[in-house]
Amino acid sequence: MAYLAMILFVVVLLIVAARSPLKRRRPIPTISNPVLGVLNLIGPSAETDVKADLEQLTQYFSEVRQAYDAPPSCDVLLLYCNINSAGVVIGSTQRLGEIIRDAGAAVAVVATNNDLGDYVAAGLPGTANFIMTIDRRGPLLASMLAQLFAQMKSGVSMGIAWVNLAPQYPGAVHSDGPKLFGVFGYGQIAFR
Numbered sequence: 001m002a003y004l005a006m007i008l009f010v011v012v013l014l015i016v017a018a019r020s021p022l023k024r025r026r027p028i029p030t031i032s033n034p035v036l037g038v039l040n041l042i043g044p045s046a047e048t049d050v051k052a053d054l055e056q057l058t059q060y061f062s063e064v065r066q067a068y069d070a071p072p073s074c075d076v077l078l079l080y081c082n083i084n085s086a087g088v089v090i091g092s093t094q095r096l097g098e099i100i101r102d103a104g105a106a107v108a109v110v111a112t113n114n115d116l117g118d119y120v121a122a123g124l125p126g127t128a129n130f131i132m133t134i135d136r137r138g139p140l141l142a143s144m145l146a147q148l149f150a151q152m153k154s155g156v157s158m159g160i161a162w163v164n165l166a167p168q169y170p171g172a173v174h175s176d177g178p179k180l181f182g183v184f185g186y187g188q189i190a191f192r
Contacts, residue, residue: 030155030189032191033192034076035062035063036064036065037064037067037071037074037077038072039066039068039077039080039081040066042090050066050111056146057078057142060152073103073104074105075107076106076108079111081112082112083114083119083122087120088122095123096110097124097126106129106189108129112136113133116132116181119132119181124183124185125185126185127186128185129183129184129186130183130184131180133179134178134179135178137179144165147165148161149191153190153192155190157188159187160188162184
């Protein structure tokens with residue numbers, strides 16, 4: 001009887017294991033022919049950074065849409081703006097989350113230096129993968145974003161690509177790149 005119970009137990013375990021969600025891997029959601037949107041709310045003083053960033057990034061996108069007032073419709077939004085300590089996006093009547101929502105962006109990058117506390121005051125958008133720049137460190141921001149988008153274009157999900165470029169373990173030092181924080185509200189995503 002104990003032998004029969006053990007066989008039944010093993011059969012049940014095999015059935016459960018076969019139906020386990022760990023066995024079924026869902027494909028990573030991909031964006032075909034991603035569109036890059038650029039919203040420069042700072043104006044002429046940010047144009048040098050915009051131009052330098054686009055020189056490295058446009059190759060990963062099927063189209064680039066630039067705007068200076070309202071967010072362009074896009075998959076990835078590069079936002080050049082200043083955020084004050086009250087969380088207000090200077091030069092816009094919209095809050096940060098509204099700008100990202102109106103662009104329809106799955107990925108949003110504030111590509112200018114702002115304090116982490118100012119981002120928190122602005123309210124973190126929960127529906128997009130959001131990268132907050134604390135220190136661009138010159139051309140290192142565009143370089144890291146280019147590496148990130150290159151990996152995503154090759155089918156690597158954004159979260160994995162992020163960890164590949166900036167390992168996330170206690171004590172990890174990233175002195176060779178920009179100072180960034182990422183929040184992945186959209187989840188895993190890749191490009192095609």
